[in-house]
Amino acid sequence: xxxxxxxxxxxxxxxxxxxxxxxxxxxxxxxxxxxxxxxxxxxxxxxxxxxxxxxxxxxxxxxxxxxxxxxxxxxxxxxxxxxxxxxxxxxxxxxxxxxxxxxxxxxxxxxxxxxxxxxxxxxxxxxxxxxxxxxxxxxxxxxxxxxxxxxxxxxxxxxxxxxxxxxxxxxxxxxxxxxxxxxxxxxxxxxxxxxxxxxxxxxxxxxxxxxxxxxxxxxxxxxxxxxxxxxxxxxxxxxxxxxxxxxxxxxxxxxxxxxxxxxxxxxxxxxxxxxxxxxxxxxxxxxxxxxxxxxxxxxxxxxxxxxx
Amino acid sequence: xxxxxxxxxxxxxxxxxxxxxxxxxxxxxxxxxxxxxxxxxxxxxxxxxxxxxxxxxxxxxxxxxxxxxxxxxxxxxxxxxxxxxxxxxxxxxxxxxxxxxxxxxxxxxxxxxxxxxxxxxxxxxxxxxxxxxxxxxxxxxxxxxxxxxxxxxxxxxxxxxxxxxxxxxxxxxxxxxxxxxxxxxxxxxxxxxxxxxxxxxxxxxxxxxxxxxxxxxxxxxxxxxxxxxxxxxxxxxxxxxxxxxxxxxxxxxxxxxxxxxxxxxxxxxxxxxxxxxxxxxxxxxxxxxxxxxxxxxxxxxxxxxxxx
Numbered sequence: 324x325x326x327x328x329x330x331x332x333x334x335x336x337x338x339x340x341x342x343x344x345x346x347x348x349x350x351x352x353x354x355x356x357x358x359x360x361x362x363x364x365x366x367x368x369x370x371x372x373x374x375x376x377x378x379x380x381x382x383x384x385x386x387x388x389x390x391x392x393x394x395x396x397x398x399x400x401x402x403x404x405x406x407x408x409x410x411x412x413x414x415x416x417x418x419x420x421x422x423x424x425x426x427x428x429x430x431x432x433x434x435x436x437x438x439x440x441x442x443x444x445x446x447x448x449x450x451x452x453x454x455x456x457x458x459x460x461x462x463x464x465x466x467x468x469x470x471x472x473x474x475x476x477x478x479x480x481x482x483x484x485x486x487x488x489x490x491x492x493x494x495x496x497x498x499x500x501x502x503x504x505x506x507x508x509x510x511x512x513x514x515x516x517x518x519x520x521x522x523x524x525x526x527x528x529x530x531x532x533x534x535x536x537x538x539x540x541x542x543x544x545x546x547x548x549x550x551x552x553x554x555x556x557x558x559x560x561x562x563x564x565x566x567x568x569x570x571x572x573x574x575x576x577x578x579x580x581x582x583x584x585x586x587x588x589x590x591x592x593x594x595x596x597x598x599x600x601x602x603x604x605x606x607x608x609x610x611x612x613x614x615x616x617x618x619x620x621x622x623x624x625x626x627x628x629x630x631x
Numbered sequence: 632x633x634x635x636x637x638x639x640x641x642x643x644x645x646x647x648x649x650x651x652x653x654x655x656x657x658x659x660x661x662x663x664x665x666x667x668x669x670x671x672x673x674x675x676x677x678x679x680x681x682x683x684x685x686x687x688x689x690x691x692x693x694x695x696x697x698x699x700x701x702x703x704x705x706x707x708x709x710x711x712x713x714x715x716x717x718x719x720x721x722x723x724x725x726x727x728x729x730x731x732x733x734x735x736x737x738x739x740x741x742x743x744x745x746x747x748x749x750x751x752x753x754x755x756x757x758x759x760x761x762x763x764x765x766x767x768x769x770x771x772x773x774x775x776x777x778x779x780x781x782x783x784x785x786x787x788x789x790x791x792x793x794x795x796x797x798x799x800x801x802x803x804x805x806x807x808x809x810x811x812x813x814x815x816x817x818x819x820x821x822x823x824x825x826x827x828x829x830x831x832x833x834x835x836x837x838x839x840x841x842x843x844x845x846x847x848x849x850x851x852x853x854x855x856x857x858x859x860x861x862x863x864x865x866x867x868x869x870x871x872x873x874x875x876x877x878x879x880x881x882x883x884x885x886x887x888x889x890x891x892x893x894x895x896x897x898x899x900x901x902x903x904x905x906x907x908x909x910x911x912x913x914x915x916x917x918x919x920x921x922x923x924x925x926x927x928x929x930x931x932x933x934x935x936x937x938x939x
Binding site: 410412506507508510531533541545548550551552582583586587590612613616617620622623626629630 | 816925
């Protein structure tokens, strides 16, 4: 039932209309793992630099996350990102992206990570993502991959090669349009599902997420309506982490279980963005998750026998 | 169980990436009535000009819509609108808006329309909408009002006065933000629900619609995913018409019935935008509606006992 996560562990400086935080714990690998750890004990593959604080490693480890696959690069600093969100929180400026130790990241799959059932590839170069897939003696049953427009522009050939090897692709609506060349998300999904993945998740931010299977059956999950979004950083990663973690716990990867995994991811992401960075993820427990899951399901529930 | 609809009857010239249609039948009153007529026999209040074709009046009447409240102004032409949609269909340029007979529209409620249970006020000036409300000897049980940003800017005081008198307000997300001064739709809904209406419907176009009651309970309906949108003209009116028509047929205006009314409106709107103007509305029947309603419900259905 194990889950391996690969993704960045970073320090972020974040400015939103609600305030500013300097060099707080961030990175896709961190968000994915801290979300997934509500359902299973994720094993993390990542790299940090010499400036990474021991207490931050400890904090990750304290959440049941295996950090034996987190390499410490003694010659480089930790990946650093800085961004400023605009008033509507739907757009942001990246002020700094310093790859540092992530720039030479050469991921290895530790022996104790072999045999994982689910592999979650956080947003990294497709070459690094492929290297992790190839690092498994036996292919994980379910490989989930997150990517972004940057790789569609920078390394389209490598991206296409990696996409061929996976089961679930998670991208946002604009990226789905870019990758497929289709404006209609239904047409986009149809095209992307011929590129390799058996499932596609289109993330639509404040408008929710859509899950497609290869028969083009669709599950549409709204985003949980919030009074305020404090900090959207890591929302997509938190969503993917909840999805992967919930799935890793299931005996079968049925479409029904994948739908519930989408609910799990949506619920945790909605809670995470109500505070800065990973602050809310550190407070999370199953009671909070189950309560919001109920509210979430009630959002779309109609007492309906199929006839209007 | 009767429904009275007030709204424009117009000629539209529409250009989309899929083609162009000149002076086709349009107008909020037309779209609302042709949608609602699938569930009840709407009674229409509107005005047309001397150029309005008898065959178009006949076509409306042939759909079980009472046109005895449609005045023919012998001195003016029919309201005319012309627009061009951009490639993504989410934005458009208005090329012409000629009010003509609508500019001096002085609506009267015919005797045979008195006693209506549901009143649907299509997008018109709030003064005209209020005049229709006041024209009823006995207030309809359920007054639904559509409006738009134009009236928020042009006649905010009159708009506020009219909004005080209604039960359900339907506006889009940007308009909800403008009317409330709140960015979060949850905060916007909370504020707007203190202005008079007991229910608020926020239309989010390709992202669906949200229904709020005064306890801030929420129903979130996705938009039906379509391969292509041919012509979004009248989508909001068609949605409102399905909503109002379905409600008019129900014995109780419970929140559950309002949810199903949202489904009815969403389903008809999704079918309507797959063709130009009212073309698909003219072809519609209950079999098509029920089939899509089933598919629609399946979009968000999760087999979920409340515990993840």
